[in-house]
Amino acid sequence: MKRFVLWALATLMALTLSNAMAADVQLGAGDVIKVTVYNNPDLALETRISESGSITFPLIGAVKVGGMGVSEAEKKLSGLLQSGGFVRQAQVNIIVTVQQSQQASVLGQVNRPGRYPVDGKRSVLEVLALAGGVSAEGGDALVLLRKHDGKTTREVIDLLDMVRAGDLQHDVDLQADDVIYVERAPRFYIYGEVQRPGPVRLERDMTILQALSAGGGLTPRGTERGIRIKRRDASGKIEIISAKQDDVVRMDDVVYVQESLF
Numbered sequence: 001m002k003r004f005v006l007w008a009l010a011t012l013m014a015l016t017l018s019n020a021m022a023a024d025v026q027l028g029a030g031d032v033i034k035v036t037v038y039n040n041p042d043l044a045l046e047t048r049i050s051e052s053g054s055i056t057f058p059l060i061g062a063v064k065v066g067g068m069g070v071s072e073a074e075k076k077l078s079g080l081l082q083s084g085g086f087v088r089q090a091q092v093n094i095i096v097t098v099q100q101s102q103q104a105s106v107l108g109q110v111n112r113p114g115r116y117p118v119d120g121k122r123s124v125l126e127v128l129a130l131a132g133g134v135s136a137e138g139g140d141a142l143v144l145l146r147k148h149d150g151k152t153t154r155e156v157i158d159l160l161d162m163v164r165a166g167d168l169q170h171d172v173d174l175q176a177d178d179v180i181y182v183e184r185a186p187r188f189y190i191y192g193e194v195q196r197p198g199p200v201r202l203e204r205d206m207t208i209l210q211a212l213s214a215g216g217g218l219t220p221r222g223t224e225r226g227i228r229i230k231r232r233d234a235s236g237k238i239e240i241i242s243a244k245q246d247d248v249v250r251m252d253d254v255v256y257v258q259e260s261l262f
Contacts, residue, residue: 025102031098035092038091049101103118104175111133118173124171141158143156145178186201188250191256192256193223193257195217209246212257223258223261227256227257228242
């Protein structure tokens with residue numbers, strides 16, 4: 001009995017929260033809404049909001065509802081029905097059946113890229129979780145692109161630092177048409193006398209010794225002496241660096257392991 005009561009209370013709270021969030025949903029172009037008027041079934045309508053933010057409603061004609069909350073749009077339709085003398089004390093109810101206007105895009109190295117709803121409040125981490133999280137090829141940071149007043153802003157959010165520090169101030173609530181882009185993890189390249197030559201994911205503060213381990217270790221002919229790093233400088237010119245075991249590898253470095261002379 002106690003378990004049933006707890007379940008009932010949880011269900012009631014969930015429904016109340018859902019209804020409260022629904023009342024706060026902002027309508028926009030592309031959204032599909034179902035409109036009903038109490039005791040007037042002939043006025044029931046399911047329609048898509050046009051690009052101009054309008055719908056065509058029986059008896060009234062074109063009504064702009066884009067940019068309004070659901071409750072505000074209900075009051076507007078009620079007022080128009082009453083002021084036009086069509087319905088006395090009109091009680092209008094709007095349900096959003098498909099919401100396309102309040103969505104953010106998640107792109108790049110995630111498991112399920114696509115567009116996800118951000119109605120109510122949904123943070124960066126919540127929407128990233130809906131997209132299946134960062135894929136195996138993804139990096140530790142993401143880029144948040146946001147348009148405002150015709151201008152686009154770009155913010156880099158370091159997921160690893162945020163989680164390690166427990167500081168969620170950058171886990172901001174997303175807005176409609178925001179874009180999250182997860183870049184591919186940085187890489188370096190290792191070749192020569194290693195077991196697994198080729199591109200390797202670059203971890204933070206990775207040393208030459210760790211790079212050798214990521215390459216599967218030395219072959220029987222390999223040596224840790226005379227390791228070279230080929231690296232591009234600021235001007236794009238390639239420089240060759242004699243590497244030590246505790247030197248830090250950088251993105252796009254090419255690490256060459258020589259063959260032992262003995």
